[in-house]
Amino acid sequence: MNILAHAYLSNREEGLLIGNFIADFIKGDPANPRHGLSAGVVHGIRLHRSIDAFTDTHPAVERVRRLLRPRCHKYAGVAVDVFFDHFLAKHFEALTGESLTAYVAWFYQTLLRVDDRLPAGASRMATYMIRQNWLSNYQHLSGIERSLKGLAGRTTFASGLDTAVEDLVRFYEPISAEFHLFWPDLTGHVQRSAAFSG
Numbered sequence: 001m002n003i004l005a006h007a008y009l010s011n012r013e014e015g016l017l018i019g020n021f022i023a024d025f026i027k028g029d030p031a032n033p034r035h036g037l038s039a040g041v042v043h044g045i046r047l048h049r050s051i052d053a054f055t056d057t058h059p060a061v062e063r064v065r066r067l068l069r070p071r072c073h074k075y076a077g078v079a080v081d082v083f084f085d086h087f088l089a090k091h092f093e094a095l096t097g098e099s100l101t102a103y104v105a106w107f108y109q110t111l112l113r114v115d116d117r118l119p120a121g122a123s124r125m126a127t128y129m130i131r132q133n134w135l136s137n138y139q140h141l142s143g144i145e146r147s148l149k150g151l152a153g154r155t156t157f158a159s160g161l162d163t164a165v166e167d168l169v170r171f172y173e174p175i176s177a178e179f180h181l182f183w184p185d186l187t188g189h190v191q192r193s194a195a196f197s198g
Helices: 003-008 014-025 039-056 059-090 092-096 100-113 120-132 141-152 165-170 172-197
Strands: none
Touching: 003 014, 003 039, 003 059, 003 100, 014 039, 014 100, 014 120, 039 059, 039 172, 059 092, 059 141, 059 165, 059 172, 092 100, 100 120, 141 165, 165 172
């Protein structure tokens, strides 16, 4: 899943939130002293990796990847992440009981407050994300298209991500249905992970 899902699944715990946000910028064992991370942040990174592993092997995600492979090839999973964040943003209140606007404002404020604890790359990403209000804009196809084009500009090979929104439009209902099958499984996985780790 992408930024919004990882953030929400951190359950408003600061260490988990930071770890979930910076996980892609931390290589190897997050508990290694060279990283200088608190136990809460280490737990957040491990939670992020657990979410990614669960997502990568879920049948609903694989069914959407198959729809997207003709265009996106090995980047189909990246497109799925962004598309699923679209459906989370669009149905956020129904799925979480919280206002998307209020949640996103809290998330941005938290990142700004802890910016000195973020790796440089994560800090730069947070700056762009907040300035362009990525998470609220995920509700809209125009926001998804901007996000995908930005990702396409950072891939080494041609990814198809720059036009992937066309597949979202084409397969909107089946992708939505797969997301709504996937989301309760993911939240259950995270609850079990938290209980196990605690």
